[in-house]
Every structure is written in C-alpha cells, then in structure tokens.
Amino acid sequence: MSVQSSMPEGLMAIDGAARGPAAAPPEHPQTPAFVVDEPLLDALRSSFQHAMAAHWPSSILAYSFKTNALPWLLAYFRHRGAWAEVASDTEYELAVALDFPPDRIVFNGPAKRRDRLRSALIEGSIVNLDAKREVTWAAELARERPELDVRVGVRVNWDLASLVPGELISEDDVARFGFSLVNGEFDAAVAELREAGVRVAGLHMHNSTRSKSVEVYRAAARTAADVVSTRGLTPDWIDMGGGFFGGVDATPTFDDYFAVIREELERAVDPERTTLIVEPGGCLVAPPFEYHATVIDVKDVGQTRFVVIDGSRTDTDPLFRRTRPYELRVASASARVLPVQKVVGATLTELDRVTTLHDERELRVGDRLTFSKLGAYTLPLRGLFIDYLPNVYVRDADGALTQVRRKWGAQEFLQANLWSDGDGSLRGPAQDPTSASPERPADASAMLAPPTPVRKPRRRTRAGRDTRGADVA
Numbered sequence: 068m069s070v071q072s073s074m075p076e077g078l079m080a081i082d083g084a085a086r087g088p089a090a091a092p093p094e095h096p097q098t099p100a101f102v103v104d105e106p107l108l109d110a111l112r113s114s115f116q117h118a119m120a121a122h123w124p125s126s127i128l129a130y131s132f133k134t135n136a137l138p139w140l141l142a143y144f145r146h147r148g149a150w151a152e153v154a155s156d157t158e159y160e161l162a163v164a165l166d167f168p169p170d171r172i173v174f175n176g177p178a179k180r181r182d183r184l185r186s187a188l189i190e191g192s193i194v195n196l197d198a199k200r201e202v203t204w205a206a207e208l209a210r211e212r213p214e215l216d217v218r219v220g221v222r223v224n225w226d227l228a229s230l231v232p233g234e235l236i237s238e239d240d241v242a243r244f245g246f247s248l249v250n251g252e253f254d255a256a257v258a259e260l261r262e263a264g265v266r267v268a269g270l271h272m273h274n275s276t277r278s279k280s281v282e283v284y285r286a287a288a289r290t291a292a293d294v295v296s297t298r299g300l301t302p303d304w305i306d307m308g309g310g311f312f313g314g315v316d317a318t319p320t321f322d323d324y325f326a327v328i329r330e331e332l333e334r335a336v337d338p339e340r341t342t343l344i345v346e347p348g349g350c351l352v353a354p355p356f357e358y359h360a361t362v363i364d365v366k367d368v369g370q371t372r373f374v375v376i377d378g379s380r381t382d383t384d385p386l387f388r389r390t391r392p393y394e395l396r397v398a399s400a401s402a403r404v405l406p407v408q409k410v411v412g413a414t415l416t417e418l419d420r421v422t423t424l425h426d427e428r429e430l431r432v433g434d435r436l437t438f439s440k441l442g443a444y445t446l447p448l449r450g451l452f453i454d455y456l457p458n459v460y461v462r463d464a465d466g467a468l469t470q471v472r473r474k475w476g477a478q479e480f481l482q483a484n485l486w487s488d489g490d491g492s493l494r495g496p497a498q499d500p501t502s503a504s505p506e507r508p509a510d511a512s513a514m515l516a517p518p519t520p521v522r523k524p525r526r527r528t529r530a531g532r533d534t535r536g537a538d539v540a
C-alpha cells in the first residue's frame with residue numbers, strides 16, 4: 068500500500084492550502100466526499116487532446132460517459148470540445164439533457180432501442196452498430212427514407228485473444244461485443260446494410276484489456292486497416308475506443324498511443340479524410356478524483372484495532388473486488404505507530420472493510436483519510452446500499468472547493484417512486500402532490516416525468532465573484 072501519513076500540517080496539504088504563507092485557510096469537504104482536482108483534470112485532458120491533434124488532423128475525443136457520469140464532469144468535457152460517448156438510450160438522453168447536440172454524440176452499446184437508433188441516425192449522431200436487430204433497423208430506415216444519407220459504424224469483433232494473448236478481460240478469453248470477423252458475421256452485416264443503401268462509414272475497434280499496452284492499439288489499428296483494404300471501405304471514421312492508460316508521468320504516454328495508431332491506420336486511410344475517434348474514460352478521470360473520509364469511531368476487538376470511517380467501500384470499491392492497494396494519505400496527530408489498523412466503512416455489513424493500514428500512526432476520531440485516483444468506475448457503480456450518493460466537490464487551482472453534488476438523502480431516494488397511501492391510492496414524493504390510482508397506470512407515468520430544471524448554482528470563487536453561466540475555456 069502506498070500510504071503517506073502526516074502531522075496536522077499534512078491535513079492542510081490535503082486541502083490544498085499549504086501553498087506558502089499567503090495561502091487562504093484550508094477548506095474541508097464535508098465527508099464522505101469525492102473531490103475533483105480540477106487543475107489535474109485540466110492537465111490530463113489537455114495533454115490527451117494535444118497528443119491526439121498532433122498525430123491526427125481530424126480527431127474527436129468522445130468522453131466515455133459510463134466511466135464517470137457526474138454531470139459537472141460531462142459539462143466540463145463539453146465546454147472543452149469533447150463529444151459524448153454513450154452506451155445506452157439513457158446515456159444518450161443524459162447527453163441531450165446536458166446540451167450535447169446529437170451530431171456530437173457517439174452512440175455505442177448492444178441494446179439501443181429502435182426509436183432512439185432511428186432518431187440518432189436521422190439527427191447525425193455517430194452510431195456504431197453492435198446487434199443484429201440494429202442492422203435490420205438501420206437497413207429498414209434506409210429503405211423507407213432513400214433521400215437520407217444513412218451511415219453507420221460497425222463494431223468489429225476482432226481476434227485480440229490470439230493477436231495479443233492474455234489481454235482480454237473476459238473470463239473465457241472470448242470478447243462478446245461486435246460482429247465477428249472470423250466467422251463471417253461482420254461481412255454478413257455489411258452486406259445487409261449495403262444492400263439496403265446504408266453506408267458503412269465507420270469501424271469501431273474498442274476492447275478493454277488487462278495491460279492497456281500500446282501493442283493492443285497496434286493490433287486494433289492494423290486490423291482496422293486490413294478490414295478497410297479487404298472490404299473496399301472508404302470510412303468517414305475509425306473509432307479506436309477507450310481503455311488508455313494515463314496519469315501524470317505515466318507510460319505509455321498519450322503520444323505513444325497515437326503514434327502507433329497513426330503508423331498502422333495510415334496504411335489504409337487518409338488522415339486528412341478519415342476522422343479518428345477515441346473514447347477515453349479512465350485515463351482522464353481516474354487520477355483527479357480523491358475520496359475523503361473522517362474517522363468516526365475507534366475500537367478494539369481482541370487484538371484487532373478497527374477504525375470506523377464515515378465513508379464506505381461502496382464508494383472506493385463498489386464491486387468489492389479490488390486487489391490493488393490504494394494510494395492513501397492519512398492525517399494523524401498521534402506519535403504512536405500501530406502495526407495493524409483495519410479501516411472499516413460506515414455501512415452495516417461485515418464486508419465493508421476498506422483497507423488495512425500497516426505500521427501507521429494511530430488514527431483517532433476526527434482524523435481524515437484521503438484516497439487518490441478513484442474517478443473511474445466508482446461513482447457510477449456505487450449502489451444505494453444503506454446510505455446514498457456522497458457529496459462531490461471540485462477543487463480549483465487556489466484550493467477552493469465548490470460543491471457540485473449534494474449528498475443524496477431520503478428525498479432523492481424516493482424520487483420516481485410510488486407507494487400505497489393505505490386507502491387504495493398511490494402517492495409519490497412530498498414535493499409532487501399528484502397522486503395516482505393503481506387502476507390508472509397512465510397517471511403513474513406522469514409522476515415519473517423528469518423534474519423541472521433548476522437554476523444553475525452560483526459558483527463561489529475566492530474573490531467572491533459569481534461565475535454562474537460562464538464557460539471556462
């Protein structure tokens with residue numbers, strides 16, 4: 068485990084205030100909370116965009132919503148030129164709700180609904196097909212509306228397991244997404260689309276891998292180039308998906324990935340004509356997200372010291388299967404070092420064991436823990452077990468915190484629910500006075516309508532300026 072401990076001054080460093088004598092007093096998030104380090108996010112995002120543009124003139128960063136769909140983060144990416152990469156109808160609707168225009172949405176996923184697929188195609192989204200019914204529906208649309216330029220991408224199921232052995236994350240070494248190049252399903256899909264007048268305008272090559280090595284991208288790009296040449300395609304886009312490794316001083320660098328992609332793809336496509344799409348998630352958003360928690364109880368059972376925090380493993384490791392150690396800072400004023408302290412979470416299950424500290428300063432009630440690099444596949448996978456979604460803050464370059472999500476409470480949990488009033492009727496959350504009778508489900512659906520928009524909160528700055536509505540470049 069990588070643990071940094073410190074005396075109370077270290078606590079100030081956690082909150083970004085230990086920046087010299089002129090620094091303003093520290094601001095502490097109300098724990099448990101995620102804290103986004105915005106300057107770090109800026110650094111990663113801009114270095115990714117620079118590497119991409121340096122190697123491919125026409126390129127698109129489509130941020131992977133599923134990695135972390137915190138609304139603040141999605142809007143952050145939109146304001147900085149990124150597109151949305153969505154993997155379901157619901158994520159598509161989320162992108163539209165956050166003002167991504169349809170023609171700046173990359174629509175992936177194996178379970179698109181017919182209506183959403185059709186509207187996305189008509190409105191100019193980049194749509195990568197991943198199911199046979201989607202092929203049928205796209206063909207149907209092209210036949211019905213011959214005046215439309217119906218163009219689609221096709222997700223390619225390529226043989227990663229033999230090209231770069233040991234990389235697939237599936238238990239059986241078989242990738243499930245896309246149309247198989249090996250057994251002819253890819254060619255059958257292309258034939259059906261072409262016959263109906265659909266233009267096969269893109270290839271989608273994503274695979275999640277164990278090592279995120281450059282060799283995976285070399286194999287993917289080489290395969291894409293082969294498919295383009297052998298099938299006589301003139302693609303508008305090649306989508307290399309996500310799965311990149313990233314972080315400050317990380318290797319491979321973003322530059323390494325794009326150099327390899329360029330080298331392989333330009334054998335078959337013209338970088339001036341074909342757009343390169345990439346769908347990064349974790350490499351941009353894992354490092355800037357910290358998780359802050361406070362010690363609320365310390366107890367001994369036999370020889371075991373338990374340190375209970377107000378946070379939970381449901382936030383730090385929502386699938387409860389992490390084996391990698393955390394990067395963790397603890398702030399303790401104690402001079403005493405204990406050989407073992409078991410940090411356990413606030414939920415009422417024995418399984419909520421967050422981590423074990425070895426040879427660490429003794430933690431006491433009120434001490435704080437800060438876990439680093441927890442922005443990927445944590446917030447979206449967290450369930451609503453016992454306690455609900457925690458606070459989220461953004462920390463700016465001056466160390467000032469702005470809250471961008473309030474902790475969910477009972478009201479947020481109750482939203483979109485109906486329950487019996489006891490007199491045969493159904494009622495909903497307190498703020499929605501409408502009630503619906505169980506015999507009239509249409510009324511119930513009205514209650515499940517999306518909430519009305521709320522005013523944008525004021526963003527407080529050190530100088531007390533109101534930056535509401537301002538897009539930060």
Ligand SMILES: Cc1ncc(COP(=O)(O)O)c(C=O)c1O
Nearest residue numbers: 131134273309310346347348349
């Ligand atoms: C199609 C697609 N694109 C992008 C991503 C984002 O991957 P990562 O967060 O590893 O960059 C994924 C993740 O599985 C994916 O399935």
